[in-house]
Amino acid sequence: MKILYIDTADRNEIKVSLNLDGKESSVSSKATILKSQAVMPLIDKILKENGIDIKELNGINVNTGPGSFTGIRVGIAVANSLSYFLKIPVNGKKVGEIAEPVYN
Numbered sequence: 513m514k515i516l517y518i519d520t521a522d523r524n525e526i527k528v529s530l531n532l533d534g535k536e537s538s539v540s541s542k543a544t545i546l547k548s549q550a551v552m553p554l555i556d557k558i559l560k561e562n563g564i565d566i567k568e569l570n571g572i573n574v575n576t577g578p579g580s581f582t583g584i585r586v587g588i589a590v591a592n593s594l595s596y597f598l599k600i601p602v603n604g605k606k607v608g609e610i611a612e613p614v615y616n
Contacts (some may be wrong), residue, residue, distance in 0.1 A: 513570045516558075516594075520587035520613060521579025528554040530562055537562055550588045555590075566594075572602045578615035584613045 519527040528551065529538035538561075539558045541550050559566055574591035577584045592610045595602040602611045 514564060514568055515573060516569050516612050517573045517575075518551065518556065518587045519575040520583040522576045523580045523583065525598065526550050526554060526583075528558050530558050532562060532564070538552075549591050551586060556569055562599045568600060569594075569598060569600055569602070571600050574603060576603070576611055579603070581615065584615075588613055601610055 513533060515527040515531040517527075517531065519529075521543070523575045525540050525542055527540045527549075529536055529540060539551050539557060539561070541554055555566075572591045572595055574587050575584070576588060588611050593602075594606070599607055601607055602609075605611065
């Protein structure tokens with residue numbers, strides 16, 4: 513299984529990891545630019561580092577909160593969009609069901 517994990521809930525850091533059959537690889541970036549501008553390049557970077565095409569992903573997990581209001585929304589929007597485009601589940605839901613934020 514190839515599972516992408518997106519975590520944009522922290523105000524100061526964006527984390528993206530890839531689980532390849534139990535082996536995990538991750539990248540992160542300090543949030544010095546808008547998260548909406550940083551998360552996709554991080555996803556691209558981790559996929560390239562592991563020789564994986566985005567269409568090979570089997571699922572996506574995203575941190576739904578609690579955390580930074582805008583950060584959570586960015587991560588969930590990216591995860592739901594990729595899920596819809598790739599026809600893969602997000603947070604273990606059925607394909608087509610969206611992940612929703614948890615605000616505390």
